[in-house]
Amino acid sequence: MSTPFTESTGEQPPKTLKTAVEVFANLRQLQQSHDPLIISFPERSQHFQSYLVEVNRERGLLALDELVPNDGERFIQNGESFNVEGFHEGVRIAWKCEQKVQIGELEGARCYWSALPTEVIYHQRRNAFRAQLKQGPSIGIELAGSKLNKGIKGQLLDMSATGCKLRFQGNVNNRLQPGQVYEQLALQLPFGSLTTAAELRYLSYQDKLDVTFAGLRFFRLEGLAQRQIERFVFQLQRDARQQD
Incomplete structure (x- = not known):
């Protein structure tokens, strides 16, 4: 569907x-x-x-x-x-x-x-609308899993039905590995928290900004998590159209 x-x-x-x-x-x-x-x-x-x-x-x-x-x-x-x-x-x-x-x-x-x-x-490969977060309060995230001694907190930059882009303060390249699946990507969405596994697809540290950007693909989404993501992306798309 x-x-x-x-x-x-x-x-x-x-x-x-x-x-x-x-x-x-x-x-x-x-x-x-x-x-x-x-x-x-x-x-x-x-x-x-x-x-x-x-x-x-x-x-x-x-x-x-x-x-x-x-x-x-x-x-x-x-x-x-x-x-x-x-x-x-x-x-x-x-x-x-x-x-x-x-x-x-x-x-x-x-x-x-x-x-x-x-x-x-x-x-x-991108077959889903990717919504950027432009206005309003930032959405916090935490990435954790068996390959991390301690979770890493950051902010959500955009999201589609299949993945998202994150921002971490500082250089976290030595803690994360592209291609690795992390079992717990926790997002604090406006209508509730969401936790799902995600595969790290790319990692880029920008020294002038002292931030690290990461792209992740959701991994084996369950039905409830999928519906929450679709609801959130649709809401962002509707807001963007109203602003335009």
Whole structure:
């Protein structure tokens, strides 16, 4: 059953982009927007975070920033292939790095040089209205779980039927791991509290603001939690339309 804030087109199937122009354009978007990337090695359970710091079409090369946590570098040194996944405005952009990666530097900072991929997966995954919290009191959240010694409190920035964006004060990169499922995401919504599991999809610390932004996808939502989220997002959408 569709909801009032679900787009009629729904989620689009993934596309494989193979032309050099398409590949370069999408990688360039990830670089210019400083979108976080999730790095995963097929034989490893741990995930790592990085960024695209250079995309050079003429040389056919790209550069990835140093992995976080940096112990993932030993897998690169071993010559292991890995998968790269990023999100830009609701679009999943992913590719495989199966060729030898050269560890080097870019403008004095450590990086990993790799050949441009011959194809990337382009997947428009966001099929739900994403509502931003613009007016009114901030909504507090707390993220907790078995992988955290102590819960981390923050604020809710936006929400859709499938996920949300959070803000934490300070740098919490050393406490959270992209790709990890946290069992307790507690939100204090206007009509009651909500707790659900959520998977951390990206993490980005902005040193000028001294805040960390996080994107999460709800994990195995139960019926009541789903209805609470839909109710809240619909309310935000209605308020936004009235303001417009």
